[in-house]
Amino acid sequence: MTTSTLVVKDLTLRGFRFRENLGRWDVKYSPYLFISPFFILFGLVGLFPLLYTGWVSLHAWDLLGGQGKWTGFDNFAFVLQQRQFWIALRNTLSIFLLSAVPQLIAATAIAAALDSNLRNKTFWRMSVLLPFVVMPVAVTLIFGSMFGERYGLVNRTLGDIGLGPIRWHTDPLSSHIAIATMVNFRWTGYNALILLAGMQAISRDLYEAATIDGAGWVSRFFRVTLPQLRPTIIFVIITATIGGLQIFDEPRLYDQNGLGGEDQQWMTMTIYLYKLGWPQLNFGRAAAVAWLLFLVIVAIGLINLAITRRIATNEGRTA
Amino acid sequence: MSVLSAFNRRRAEARIAQRPGALVYGFLTFILVASVFPFYWSFLIGSGDAGTLSDTSMSWIPGANFFANARSVIDNESVNFWRALGNSIVVSAVVSASVVFFATLAGFAFAKGRFTGQKGLLVFVIGTMCVPTQLSVVPLFIAMSAFGWTGTLGAVILPGLVTAFGVFWMTQYIAQALPDELVEAGRIDGASMFRTFWHIALPAARPAAAMLGLFTFIMSWTNFFWPFIVLNQTNPTLPVALATLQANYFVDYSIVLAGVLLATVPLLILFIFAGRQLVEGIMRGAVKG
Numbered sequence: 335m336t337t338s339t340l341v342v343k344d345l346t347l348r349g350f351r352f353r354e355n356l357g358r359w360d361v362k363y364s365p366y367l368f369i370s371p372f373f374i375l376f377g378l379v380g381l382f383p384l385l386y387t388g389w390v391s392l393h394a395w396d397l398l399g400g401q402g403k404w405t406g407f408d409n410f411a412f413v414l415q416q417r418q419f420w421i422a423l424r425n426t427l428s429i430f431l432l433s434a435v436p437q438l439i440a441a442t443a444i445a446a447a448l449d450s451n452l453r454n455k456t457f458w459r460m461s462v463l464l465p466f467v468v469m470p471v472a473v474t475l476i477f478g479s480m481f482g483e484r485y486g487l488v489n490r491t492l493g494d495i496g497l498g499p500i501r502w503h504t505d506p507l508s509s510h511i512a513i514a515t516m517v518n519f520r521w522t523g524y525n526a527l528i529l530l531a532g533m534q535a536i537s538r539d540l541y542e543a544a545t546i547d548g549a550g551w552v553s554r555f556f557r558v559t560l561p562q563l564r565p566t567i568i569f570v571i572i573t574a575t576i577g578g579l580q581i582f583d584e585p586r587l588y589d590q591n592g593l594g595g596e597d598q599q600w601m602t603m604t605i606y607l608y609k610l611g612w613p614q615l616n617f618g619r620a621a622a623v624a625w626l627l628f629l630v631i632v633a634i635g636l637i638n639l640a641i642t643r644r645i646a647t648n649e650g651r652t653a
Numbered sequence: 654m655s656v657l658s659a660f661n662r663r664r665a666e667a668r669i670a671q672r673p674g675a676l677v678y679g680f681l682t683f684i685l686v687a688s689v690f691p692f693y694w695s696f697l698i699g700s701g702d703a704g705t706l707s708d709t710s711m712s713w714i715p716g717a718n719f720f721a722n723a724r725s726v727i728d729n730e731s732v733n734f735w736r737a738l739g740n741s742i743v744v745s746a747v748v749s750a751s752v753v754f755f756a757t758l759a760g761f762a763f764a765k766g767r768f769t770g771q772k773g774l775l776v777f778v779i780g781t782m783c784v785p786t787q788l789s790v791v792p793l794f795i796a797m798s799a800f801g802w803t804g805t806l807g808a809v810i811l812p813g814l815v816t817a818f819g820v821f822w823m824t825q826y827i828a829q830a831l832p833d834e835l836v837e838a839g840r841i842d843g844a845s846m847f848r849t850f851w852h853i854a855l856p857a858a859r860p861a862a863a864m865l866g867l868f869t870f871i872m873s874w875t876n877f878f879w880p881f882i883v884l885n886q887t888n889p890t891l892p893v894a895l896a897t898l899q900a901n902y903f904v905d906y907s908i909v910l911a912g913v914l915l916a917t918v919p920l921l922i923l924f925i926f927a928g929r930q931l932v933e934g935i936m937r938g939a940v941k942g
Contacts, residue, residue, distance in 0.1 A: 357840075364846035365766030369759040369774065372815045376781055379812040383789030383796075390791060447681050450673035460928045461685045463935070467920040468691070469875035471892040472913040475899060476691045479698060479906045485707035487694070523688065524935065531936035572783075580787050583877045583892075590900055604787055604878070611791055612882065621791045628788050635783075 391621035402618070409622040413610075419623070421598045422606040423630065425510065429585075429602065430578045430634075432514035437522050438570065442563075444522065445529035446555060459530075462523030470583035473516050478588060481512040503589060506599040513584045513600055525570050532566030533559060568642050575638060579631050580604055603627045692917075699723075699911035706906045722911035731886055731901060734915070737894035741874055742919075744806055744890060748813040749869040753862045755815035760823025761854040765836050766846075775824065781817045790882060797883055808883045809890065813873060819865055822938055826861035827854060864934030867927055874920055891916040 391409050394402030413419050444462055452458055465473070480487040481502040489499040502512045536559065544554050582604040586592045593609055594601025601609075603623065611620030698706055700719035705711060727734045762768075763775050793812065794803070802808040831854055839849040855862075877892040884890065886897050898912045924931070 357843075357845075360846050361766075361840070362768065365762035365768045365771075368762035368766070368846070368850070369820075371755040372759050372778065372817070372820050373774075375812075375815050376817070379793060380781060380784060380789060383792035384784065386792035386795075387788055390795070443680070444684055447673070447677045450677055452673060452677070452681075456929055456932065458681050458685075459932045460924075461681075461688055463928065463932055464688045464924065465691070467871060467875075467924045468917055469877065469892050469895075469920075471875075471877050471895045472917050473691070475895065475909055475913050476695050479706060479910060480694065482706070485709075490709070519687075519691065523684075527932060527935045528938075534936075576783060576785060580785050582787075586877075586881075587896060587899060592896075607787065607790075608882070611794075617791050617795065624788045624791060628785060631785055 387621045387624050390617055391619075391625055393618050395616070395618040395621070405618065409618045410626070413619055413622045413626065418598060418601070418606060419626075422594075422601050422603045425506065425585075425594070425598070425600055426579055426581065426602045426604075426630075428507070428510045429513050429517075429581060429600070430575070432510050433517040433521075434571070434574050434578055436514075437518045437525065437574070438567070440518070440522050441525040441529055441570070442560075442567075444526035445533055446559065448526065448530045449533045459527060462526050464523070465520050466524050468520065470516070470520060471587055473520050474584045474587040477512065477516045477519070481515075503595070504599070509588065509595065509600040513581075513588060516584045517578070517581070521574070525574070528570055529563065529566055532563050536562045564642070568638075571638055571642070572635065575634050576631060579627065579634065582608070603630070692914075695910040695914050695917075698906050699908075699914055701907050703905045703907055718907065719911060719914075722908050723915055725908050726898060726912040726915060729898065729901065732894050732898050732912070733887065733889055734894060734912075736887075737889045737891045737916075738919075740806060740889065741891040744809050744880075745870045745873040747810050748873045749866045751810075751814045752816055752819045752869045753866045756819030756823045756865060757827075757855060757858050757862055758850060759815070759820045760825075760827050760858070761831075761850050763820070763824040764828035765831065765833065765854070775821075778817050778820050782821070786879070790879065793879075794882060803883050804885050804888055806888070809880050812879065813869075813876075816869070819869065822865055823858060823861060825938075827858050830861070831857045861934075861937075864930055864937070867923075867931055868934060870923070871920060871931075 390401075392404060392406060394405050394408075448455070448458055448462070468476075481489075483489065483499060483501055483503055486502065488502070493499065500508050502508050540558050540562070541554055544558050549557065581602050585594055585600045585602050585605050586608075588600055589595065592605075593613075594605045604627070607620050607623040607627065610616050610623060696719065697713065697715050699722055701708075701716040702718055705716065726732060759778075763771065763778075797803050797808045835853055835857070836849055839853050844852070875892065876890075877896075880890045881893050881896065884893055886893075889897065895912060895916055899909055
């Protein structure tokens with residue numbers, strides 16, 4: 335064997351080893367590279383703003399002057415002392431309950447209907463999802479024209495059957511019902527499809543066993559479907575909570591001024607945040623509201639969890 | 654299994670498989686009418702004139718003014734309709750293409766890679782879905798002003814380039830749809846991780862990617878809060894332009910609702926062609942979620 339072939343052999347060997355190492359690095363480190371865009375973007379537009387919101391909330395801060403002096407929890411104290419803040423909290427929770435509860439019940443009923451052995455399944459499923467493609471801004475303008483106090487379709491129809499005009503843009507509760515209707519229009523069908531998917535994942539053997547035991551469709555629904563559906567229901571409730579408590583589009587376009595009504599009848603937390611931040615240019619206070627809103631969402635989330643867990647243990651006991 | 658129980662079982666099966674009665678169809682028809690009615694109402698008012706909404710003897714047959722009203726929307730200079738339409742198309746297309754690419758890439762890594770901290774990082778991704786967007790609006794706006802990006806499409810596109818939902822969704826799909834053997838075969842053939850992704854994972858993930866793209870497109874098209882804050886009237890997206898239209902014509906709902914229809918028609922067309930996939934996508938995502 336000559337030296338040259340040895341050298342060549344050595345080189346190719348080294349080449350192999352290099353490629354092998356490269357391959358190993360590739361397998362080991364490429365995944366980090368592949369997931370990095372999410373983490374970089376989240377750092378930029380999620381995590382950094384989150385911490386920065388905390389920082390801003392502890393300062394006097396306006397759009398033109400930028401960072402002012404350190405004010406500690408003054409912004410929080412100020413916001414918490416405002417009547418407007420508590421009204422906003424009340425409105426947000428009221429609209430949330432008025433949309434979440436009826437929506438969940440209606441969505442479950444629709445899902446149960448869609449779960450039966452229908453002809454033209456796809457057609458019915460698509461028909462309930464249709465409202466989802468309408469942007470909330472458009473939904474609000476459409477329903478806003480129906481909920482007029484004097485000429486609205488709703489009041490006229492109520493008048494025809496002898497019920498008296500409801501002041502949709504004056505009474506807090508009425509305005510909340512109107513806004514909740516808009517939310518429900520867009521999201522009920524969407525949630526019905528999610529619940530339907532949960533229903534279809536339930537083993538048909540359970541239904542068969544229940545039927546053999548003589549259960550009609552009502553008791554099948556309450557004894558088999560609902561308990562089996564709990565994880566899906568929890569999922570729907572959590573997403574509805576996070577989205578619902580941040581509501582902005584509908585109350586913003588419910589009248590021309592967009593600040594939640596003359597007496598803040600439908601001013602939500604996010605409208606209040608917007609009002610402090612943009613027309614008033616007080617970012618410190620707006621940031622404080624943002625953090626308080628986050629705390630409210632966490633609190634409601636925990637309450638939901640406690641309730642669902644309680645239901646779970648109760649049913650465990652009866653079973 | 655005894656004859657009797659087999660008989661019972663078959664009878665139970667038959668009872669469950671029964672076609673539903675008129676009650677179920679009636680209920681679903683009612684829901685269908687409720688879904689469609691607002692569209693019809695918009696067209697009814699949008700094809701009338703300024704007085705239609707307040708006319709107590711209003712007819713349920715559409716008027717003849719839809720195109721004239723649409724013209725008023727388009728010609729309204731402060732609404733900037735064509736610009737808004739173009740911007741909405743650009744933003745939604747760029748955002749959904751980017752989300753699909755980066756989410757599939759990350760989903761492939763989470764589903765088929767083996768690396769330290771994999772599980773923890775995935776849990777972190779899912780956790781970020783619970784952080785409300787409103788929380789970051791103030792500092793994001795301060796940052797965009799500092800960079801001089803307010804009023805530009807970049808300010809709307811950047812925060813949406815990849816989403817936690819997308820990453821989670823693609824991870825779930827690739828984990829069950831792409832066999833490990835296929836990934837290994839690619840590696841034995843000497844393909845790099847990226848080539849394996851490009852030639853094996855991406856084609857295999859196509860159905861889920863299409864659904865994610867569709868979903869992201871709709872979410873982006875209908876998004877209002879952040880574009881409303883960071884953009885202005887001269888360079889709006891469609892929802893922002895509709896808000897301007899409302900402030901302009903607070904009396905004339907015939908023009909406002911004609912504008913609403915113009916802004917909704919593109920997604921309506923998309924829904925007619927891809928609604929079936931959208932239904933499937935939402936249902937499939939739900940089971941895994």
